[in-house]
Amino acid sequence: MRLRFLLWTVAVLLLTACSIEKKAKKAFLYEKFQTSIDLYKKILAKNPNNGKANYFVAESFRQSNRIKDAEAYYAKAGGKGIDKDSVQFYYAEALKANGKYAEAKQVMSTLANETTIPGLKDRAKAQVDGISYIEKLEAKTNFYKIKNLELINTPSSEYSPVFLNNELYFTSSRGKDRIYEATGTPFTDIYKVTSRGANVDIATVAPMPAGINSESINDGCITFSPDGKTMVFAKGNSGKRKGTEDVDLYISRFRNNVWSEPVMININQPNAWDSSPAFSPDGRTLYFSSNRKGGYGGDDIYSAQMDSRGRFSKPRNLGPEINTPGNELFPYVAEDMKLYFSSDGHPGYGGLDLFVVKRLNGKNTIENLGQPMNSTGDDFGLFLFRPDRGFYTSNREGGKGDDDIYTFINEDPNLKxxxxxxxxxxxxxxxxxxxxxxxxxxxxxxxxxxxxxxxxxxxxxxxxxxxxxxxxxxxxxxxxxxxxxxxxxxxxxxxxxxxxxxxxxxxxxxxxxxxxLDKIEINKIFPLENIYYNFARWEIREDAAKELNNLVQLLIDNPEIKIELGSHTDSVDTESYNLDLSQRRANAAVQYIIQHGISPDRIVAKGYGESKPIARNTNPDGTDNPVGRQKNRRTEFKILGISAIPKTLETEDGFDEDKYFKTDGN
The missing domain is CATH 2.60.40.10 (Immunoglobulins)
Incomplete structure (x- = not known):
């Protein structure tokens, strides 16, 4: 009887453990990371060295942006089907996030030497170099001073500050009861508060109106056009199967003293995370971060042009100079057109660090803002309200809550x-x-x-x-x-x-x-400058080639036109000789253009000899007129035909404002 009871107890425990593990796996697959953590910790309570349970707890912490908490679990992670090299990489990342640079460098060095995965080997080498870079960065003088904006911060999360017209907008999870299962924290809303620079009037804190904020959905990361009448913000993460699958960007217009109903911008992609938007200072370019396919790593920074009607062009990836195999987020373009962003792929102190792109003589250099702006935590969401001061976000040690908003000032005496x-x-x-x-x-x-x-x-x-x-x-x-x-x-x-x-x-x-610009007209003649030939010769000289290259580009840019290329001479020598010479020159020029990719049926060679002068070859008294002869020795092109190739100013994949907003005269 006692043996039967023991067997029954063991069976119940095994079934219970299997049930917990099944629920934990399901929670992880549905990105309910906090739920996954809680369930796997129950398994670890009975078996602290369970490699798979440790792995999924670590991964849940990392994927919910809490990699600091993942360190101890990555140290014990392993098991069948789990890639040990990836575990080591993220273990080193967690060590780095906790300020353990020497240990992180050792793990990354070993991984770089031993892994056979090419992409991972390169990332590990880059991280080793990055830690060395940080050591050198510490020796540089830093003029930044920072301060926690204590009046506005709470034990909840406050992040992504944006300043406009004496109001500070930010995202916060304050006052929300329902928990978002991915992070184990409340859902977020967008708030605003009256502020004179960094001096906030805390009594004026208020959430954005319903329609902008939504119940049980994360709303956040807002940006405005310079006139304050166009707003783009991120919305998503309801945790439900129906509706948006991830985070998307929405647009709203301020008309008749109210914000219009937000609509999704069609630069979003299904199944992708599109967030952290930021308008350029002129309001014509929208920068944002996305993990869509075709990028260089996790989250990449993209840009899209917005025209006067509110339509967006096809997004453009900013390229591998900015984007890395890691994550690049929270772009911000200052008034001087310097791009600031946060990254865990460029050399940093751990987590997300703040970087600035400086442009000099056509080349970009990317600089880590250093300490105290950066820390071993996540530092992101920078915004300048003056050229030397602004706001940003950090979840570093010593704050009031999860993410806190900080103010900063750049006291560089040479800042201009x-x-x-x-x-x-x-x-x-x-x-x-x-x-x-x-x-x-x-x-x-x-x-x-x-x-x-x-x-x-x-x-x-x-x-x-x-x-x-x-x-x-x-x-x-x-x-x-x-x-x-x-x-x-x-x-x-x-x-x-x-x-x-x-x-x-x-x-x-x-x-x-x-x-x-010149109007397209049949038989209209355009002179070509600097098309010169050696005396009595027709070969294309180097200086003539440069001008002909411009004509090649013009034909590429204007595929609808067919042209005649005409060559003219002065009256030196006989008419027949000049006619033959001009035809040879025209033929040589046309052949050069065809060799550079223009279809032969779009261009015709014509030699006119001395038959069509535009100036006198001789003066009225019969003496030579060298200036006139020079003008007559010319090359021109004439438009012969125009095909029906449509040209339009429409932007690719554009967002049509008229489809969503009625004209009301404002």
């Missing part, structure tokens, strides 16, 4: 901020060759590599404005329906100011230019 802008006007020419305004023209700013940095669609005044950097070469590209797309070079080299002569903290320099 210079903003360079390039403003211009788009024109065309009338029949008298006079400049006239050309409205509704898309102008793009390209960097020295030919990559688009910014777009601008002009209004009725034809004006455009770009933020540029000193000592860089750019290309301006203009396009609108019915006109040739055109590229023009512009440089800021030699146009910068000496910062040592400046007295103010902030200086703005505005540069001027114009872009002139």
């Amino acid at each position: 901020v210079v903003n360079y802008y390039l403003q211009g006007i788009t024109y065309t020419k009338d029949k008298e060759d006079q400049l006239v305004l050309l409205p509704n023209t898309k102008v793009s700013l390209l960097d020295g590599k030919g990559e688009i940095m910014q777009d601008f669609v002009t209004g009725n005044d034809g004006k455009f404005l770009f933020r540029v950097y000193e000592n860089e070469d750019y290309t301006l590209m203009g396009q609108t329906d019915g006109y040739l797309m055109k590229r023009e070079g512009y440089t800021t080299k030699g146009k910068s100011v000496d910062v040592t002569t400046l007295k103010e903290l902030l200086t703005t320099i505005t540069l001027d230019t114009i872009v002139v």
Whole structure:
């Protein structure tokens, strides 16, 4: 009887253990990480060395952004089906997050030498180098001073501060009872409080209205256009099977003194986490973080252009210079166009660190902001309300709660901020060759590599404005329906100011230019500059090749046109000789263009000899006119035909404001 009772007890215990493990696995699969932790800890209470239970507790802590708490569990993690190299990597990450740099470096070094997984080997090497970088960073002078914004922080979480029109917006889990099972913390809402810089009036703290905030859903990470009338924020994580599967970005407009019903922006991707949005200072570019497929690691930073109608272009990944195999989040672009972001992939102290991208002579360098801005905890969500001071978030030791909001000031005595802008006007020419305004023209700013940095669609005044950097070469590209797309070079080299002569903290320099587009017309003739040949020869010289390359680009940019390339001579020698020479020159130029990728059926060679002068070859008294002869020795192209290839200023995958918002005159 006693043996039967013991067997029954053992069976019950085994069934109970199996039931707990089954529930724990299910919770983990559904990303209910806190529930998973609680259940696996029951198993560990009876068997502290259970490798799989330790693994899933560690993973649950890590995936719910609590990697510090994962250290002891990764140390005991293991078992069949569990990749030991990944365990070692994250164990070292947990050690680093807890400030145990020497131990973390040793584990990473061993992993880098022993693992056969190429990607993991590279990441481990990068982490070893990163710890060495931090050791060197400690030797540099740091001018940042920080302070916990105690009035606003609570034992709950406060994060992602944004300052606008004397109001501080932030996200918090205060006052919420229902628990989000992934993190074991309450759901979050967006709040605002009246503030003069860092001086908050705590009596004015209030949640954003219903519709922006939602019950039992995490609302947070907000950004505003410069005029405060457009808001983009993140919403999601209901924990339910129906509805949004993850976090998405929503847009709302302030009209008639109320915020419109938020709608999802179509730059979101199903099954992806899209969050931490931030408008550029001009309000035309939205930066955000996403873990969508096709990135370089976990969470990557992307950008999308927004036009005047509220439509967004296809998101662009900022590339491997910014994004790493780790996580890059919480982008923020300051008034001087420096990009700040948080990352656990670039060399840091542990968890998320704050970084700044500095641009000099067309090249970017990424700098860790160092201590005290960064810590072994997560440091993120930076926002400047003045060039030398602002807010950010940290969950470092010594705070009032989970995530706290801090204020900071940069006391660098040599801090001077210079903003360079390039403003211009788009024109065309009338029949008298006079400049006239050309409205509704898309102008793009390209960097020295030919990559688009910014777009601008002009209004009725034809004006455009770009933020540029000193000592860089750019290309301006203009396009609108019915006109040739055109590229023009512009440089800021030699146009910068000496910062040592400046007295103010902030200086703005505005540069001027114009872009002139030509209307597409049949038989319209365009001269080509600097197409020269050696005497009595037709081979393409190096200086002529540069100009012909521009024509190749024009034909690529304007695939709808077919042209004739015409060559002309002066009246030296016989008409037949000049006609033959001009045809040979035209043929050589056309062959060069075809060899550079233009279809032969789009271009025709025509030699005109001396038959179509545009200036006198001789003076009225019969003497030679060298200036006139030079003008006659020219190369031109003429538009022969226009095919029906549609051109449009519509942005790819655009968000159409008119679909969601009615025009009310505001």
